[in-house]
Amino acid sequence: MATAQMITPRDQISDAEWALRVDLAAAYRLVAMFGWDDLIFTHLSARVPGPEHHFLINPYSHMFEEMTASALVKIDLDGNKVGDSLAPVNQAGFVIHSAIHAAREDATAVLHLHTPHGQAVSAMAFGLLPHTQTAMIAQHDVAYHDFEGIATDLEERERLVADLGTKNAMILRNHGTLTVGESIPQAFIRMYFLERACEAQILMLSAGRDNLNNPEQGVAEKVKDQSTGPGMRMLSDLLAWPALLRKLDRVNPGYRD
Numbered sequence: 607m608a609t610a611q612m613i614t615p616r617d618q619i620s621d622a623e624w625a626l627r628v629d630l631a632a633a634y635r636l637v638a639m640f641g642w643d644d645l646i647f648t649h650l651s652a653r654v655p656g657p658e659h660h661f662l663i664n665p666y667s668h669m670f671e672e673m674t675a676s677a678l679v680k681i682d683l684d685g686n687k688v689g690d691s692l693a694p695v696n697q698a699g700f701v702i703h704s705a706i707h708a709a710r711e712d713a714t715a716v717l718h719l720h721t722p723h724g725q726a727v728s729a730m731a732f733g734l735l736p737h738t739q740t741a742m743i744a745q746h747d748v749a750y751h752d753f754e755g756i757a758t759d760l761e762e763r764e765r766l767v768a769d770l771g772t773k774n775a776m777i778l779r780n781h782g783t784l785t786v787g788e789s790i791p792q793a794f795i796r797m798y799f800l801e802r803a804c805e806a807q808i809l810m811l812s813a814g815r816d817n818l819n820n821p822e823q824g825v826a827e828k829v830k831d832q833s834t835g836p837g838m839r840m841l842s843d844l845l846a847w848p849a850l851l852r853k854l855d856r857v858n859p860g861y862r863d
Contacts (some may be wrong), residue, residue, distance in 0.1 A: 622655045627675035629790040629847075630662055630715070631861040632854055634673035636794065637719065639858060642801060643670040644720040648782070649699035652715045652790055653707045659683050661707050663700070665693030674863040683708050698757040705763030706770065706786060713786040715793035723804040724783035733777060734803060737810060737818050741803035742829035748800070749773040753780040775800050791847035792839060 619627070630652045637643050637650065651663045662678040664670070680688040685700045699718075706716045727734055736745050751769040754762050770776050775796055776784040783800050787793030810818060854861065 620655075624675065626652050626654065626790070627662060627678050628862050630678060631673045631675045632851055633715075633717070633790050633794050634664060634670040635854055635858050635861050636850055637717075638669070638671035639854065640798075640801075642719050642721050642797075645669070647696070648718055648720050649696055649703060650715070650717045651699070651703040651707065653713070654680060658688075659707060660688050661703060663695055663703060665691070666696045666699075667693055671858060674861055676863060701757045701760060701763060702766065702784070705766050708763075709767040710770075710786065712788050715787045715790040716784065717786075717793045717797045718778075718782060718784045719797065719801070720782040721801055721804070723808050724777070724801055725781065726808050727804040728777050728779050728781055728783070734800075735807055735818075736821060736826045738803060738806045739829065740799050740806060742821070742826045743833040744775060744796070744799045744803045745826065746830040747773050747796070747834075748775045748777055751776055751778050753778065787842075788839075789843055791842040794850075795838075795842040795846055 630650060633650050637648075646664075646666060646669060649664055651661045653659060653661045660680050660682050662680055664673060665677055665679050668677055677693070679691045679693050679695055681695060681700065681704075682688055683704050685695070685697075685704065687695070702718055703716045706713050733750060734741055734745050734748055736742050749770050751766055754765075757766075770786075774786050774793075778784060783797065783804065785793045785796040785800060787796060
């Protein structure tokens with residue numbers, strides 16, 4: 607006797623979208639693995655291929671360490687769910703991510719964190735200092751946006767996008783960090799460098815700013831040239847990301863479900 611074949615969430619999703627879901631779920635678990643999560647209160651997103659500008663974001667109910675490809679929620683630029691998910695979505699997450707996905711065609715992925723180190727640097731008037739190699743990799747691409755309260759006001763989107771401009775990282779003052787990328791791996795590696803730079807800055811300032819060694823003039827510009835372009839994209843997409851997924855498969859598999 608023939609039996610009806612069970613239809614799974616995977617069967618209803620294109621291969622391109624599913625691959626994106628797998629990478630985004632992996633990014634959530636990697637954020638947790640690095641200790642960058644904030645319970646359920648920050649958000650990563652990725653725009654689904656196609657003209658609609660739909661994007662994927664976390665269900666406002668999951669810890670990052672338990673995120674899966676099928677659990678991610680697809681919404682449109684007005685915040686409406688696309689599909690049959692019943693999971694709630696963080697309003698602040700919608701405001702921030704919809705703004706950037708709508709304004710930047712190159713922003714396939716948008717990552718936003720509230721780490722202690724990122725928040726600490728975001729509260730410093732002088733912002734990110736170019737005193738470490740990691741900071742020099744990140745700093746030239748960092749924009750700043752003033753704090754307006756928890757980001758639930760739709761009108762803030764215009765100001766956020768204007769402040770980001772064409773840069774790929776942002777320090778949200780008194781708030782946290784944000785990166786964008788043409789791919790999830792690129793956004794993640796940018797966040798890695800930005801967060802490491804913030805962490806190093808908090809440690810080095812324990813010596814007092816007057817005791818820091820200032821890099822020679824022109825060195826930051828040299829590092830900028832060395833860490834941009836096709837080489838960095840290859841590093842992110844083809845080298846670092848596959849290595850991160852192998853590590854994730856060892857310590858916290860299941861994100862592909």
